[in-house]
Amino acid sequence: MVAINTLVDRLIDTDPYLKAHRPALMRRLGHIQGMRERVTGGRVDLPDLASGHEHFGLHRTAAGWIFREWAPNATAVYLIGDFCGWTDDPAFALSRSADDGQWEINLPADALHHGDLFRLRIHWNGGRGDRIPAYARRVVQDPATLIFNAQVWAPDEPYRWRQPDFRRPDHPPLIYEVHAGMAQDAEKIGSWREFTARILPRIAGSGYNTIQLMAVQEHPYYGSFGYHVSSFFAPSSRFGPPEDLMALIDAAHEQGLAVIMDLVHSHAVSNTVEGLGLFDGTEYLYFHQGPRGYHHAWDSRCFDYGKPQVVHFLLSNCRYWLDAFHVDGFRFDGITSMLYRHHGLEKAFSGYDDYFNEAVDEDALAYLTLANQVIHRLRPDALTVAEDISGMPGLALPVADGGTGFDCRFAMGVPDYWIRLVKDTPDESWPMGQLWHELTNRRRSERTISYAESHDQALVGDKTLMFRMADAGIYHHMSVDDPDPVVNRAMGLHKMIRLVTLATAGGGYLNFMGNEFGHPDWIDFPREGNGWSFCYARRQWHLADDPGLKYGLLARFDRRMIALAREAGLLAGQEPALLWDHDPDKILAFVRAGWIFVFNFHPSRSFVDYGIPAPGGSYRMVLDSDHRDFGGHGRLAPDQIHHALKEKNSPWGRRLYLYLPSRTAIVLKPLTDSKGEP
Secondary structure, three states, X not given: OOOHHHHHXXXXXXXXXXXXXXXXXXXXXXXXXXXXXXXXXXXXXXXXXXXXXXXXXXXXXXXXXXXXXEOOOEEXXXXXXXXXXXXOOHHHEOEEOOOOOEEEEEEEHHHOOOOOEEEEEEEEOOEEEEEOOOOOOOEEEOOOOOOEEEEOOOOOOOOOOOOOOOOOOOOOOEEEEEOHHHOOOOOOXXXXXXXXXXXXXXXXXXXXXXXXXXXXXXXXXHHHOOOOXXXXXXXXHHHOOHHHXXXXXXXXXXXXXXXXXXXXXXXXXXXXOOOOOOOOOOOOOOEOOHHHHEEOOOOEEOEOOOXXXXXXXXXXXXXXXXXXXXXXEEEEOXXXXXXXXXXXXXXXXXXXXXXXXXXXXXXXXXXXXHHHHXXXXXXXXXXXXXXXXXXXXXXXXXXXXXXXXXXXXXXXXXXXXXHHHHHHOOHHHOOXXXXXXXXXXXXXXXXXXXXXXXXXXXXXXXXXXXXXXXXXXXXXXXXOOOOOHHHHHHHHHHHHHHHHHHHOOOOEEEXXXXXXXXXXXXXXXOOHHHOOOOXXXXXXXXXXXXXXXXXXXXXXXXXXXXXXXXHHOOOOOOOOXXXXXXXXXXXXXXXXXXXXXXXXXXXXXXXXXXXXXXXXXXXXXXXXXXXXXXXXXXXXXXXXXXXXXXXXXXXXXXXXXXXXXXXXXXXXXXXXXXXXXX
16 A cells, blocks of 8 residues: 555645645545545455445345345334235344344245335334335336335346447547437437437447446436436336346447446435435434435435445445446546535635635545545446536546546536636627636646536526527528528537537547537426426437438537547647637637647638648648538638748747638648648
8 A cells, every 4th residue: 555645745746736735635645545444444355345236135046035234223124015915024024134234134036026016114213114225226116106116126037248348448538428318309208228229329420439328327306317316226217127228338339339327426315215315214324414414405415425334335336337237437426515515505616725624525535536446446447537616636636646536527617618608708709818728727637528518508597509609590590591690600609619629628528419419499307397398308319310400510510520539639648739819810729639720719800811820831621610511601622731831930930821711610630741841
């Protein structure tokens, strides 16, 4: 084990601003090592410890069945279900098997059958209640009564993996964020099978290399977008049986796509029967007691990450999805809420002191570090992504360097900035210098994933970028022969915003499904306020497929943009270098991996022979957002070759002279046969 002093030194080497907080870092890293010792007892290897799902819950054995549950406050526990008439049958009473509150029952093979519904009935001093087992792997809802139950799931033929040894290629992640339920055109809940058949080919054809699956873990309320989890080990049955999710992941692997899933360990649904609330009659079994255990903004429960049994539960959950479903990593949701007792609510993080005070939950930070260790020990190729708005230093640094161990963190300030810019600032006032700062403002030692918009910007109460810019025109002026200026502006900026966000990203890029073609409307799940309608909980792919509409032109640009990023190796480590930014002209230019990107954000001015400082060489224009194939005006001749001319006054010693149409982006590829002496 690396000495704490050494880890702190490595951490400070990557970020000198941390030097003033050395004592806090020493304590924090010591706390992480202490938690590791507490949960393992110093006797068990951490990945082996993370196997609670193989011990707890229902399992078929050679002799029949065994079921175990942790409920230390219980005075009696029964399995109830179809097999006993839902009564407290003594034949299905569990025995308390250990001092730490474990309960256990062994049953003959004919006692339970595949498909049986069941629950636990837990008694405690002064009360009792029905509960879904904490480690339930299959939970179903009765469509008539809407009641949830666990289900015995032991098919005669287990799923046979076609790609059991798939490993995520070591490429920068180009992530396509999806929600299987709303991924279809019809006004209904889509299934894993439908997604596999209809949407996977679209994603593979679009050039993205990673799928991020939302709403995988079981959640009682569909409209929670999957973030109010009740059963952490059960894939949501509303999308189909577990084998269909396995088949989806298998099919993605066959097409070379890695699959990561949203992992919600930041909170849990407050429900008692379906969830973990008051599981054994106490509110503190999995969660903090009192006000600290309740997230008022999210109406959910907050885990006690200082409790070894809770850490064991969550670490086992990480391993379960890797082992049972072959996922290739996780996007950890709500990291900011975990890290701070104030959950980051209405909090401006303006300096490093905000990361080192009594508001930081160091138990949560320790848990996240252990989780990353488990995941990367089991799957060195796995991708872990932190969703954190606070900017906590070290999240995306290796544990061996004193970090928390995430591979990447989301650049969450980028989409917020785009929304503010589009919403509040006239085009002619867009500040190029500030834009460059916002797009590239990150710690170089930590990889980030940038995005122009995710599902957050598409939910009711907000608008996607295309919807915000086109407004009502998105309903009336999207025909390819309609010259509507509002829609033309929206399309021009939509392409430029996405390209500049991708080209400046720190190590990865994300897009939410449908946003690449300017999907109209917002996302609104069925709820009482909209008459339980599915109208806005779907993706209208037919719009992108209709050659008479402009949506397909935006999708075509996105495919070309993603292909260019892969061809250039754009995100493979080299940071973009600024060539030129000019506020009055609204010009931004930079070079990355030898490729030159030039953006003219001016709403009306085009420039002839505009001089851009540039490295020497010759360049071919390989992408032009104004091309008619992408819904532009066709003001540039394709495949132009430009030479960087010597100029002593240029910061780079040379200068390119370009025709830059208004509201247009171009990409110049370096020619390998260039002599560099035009």
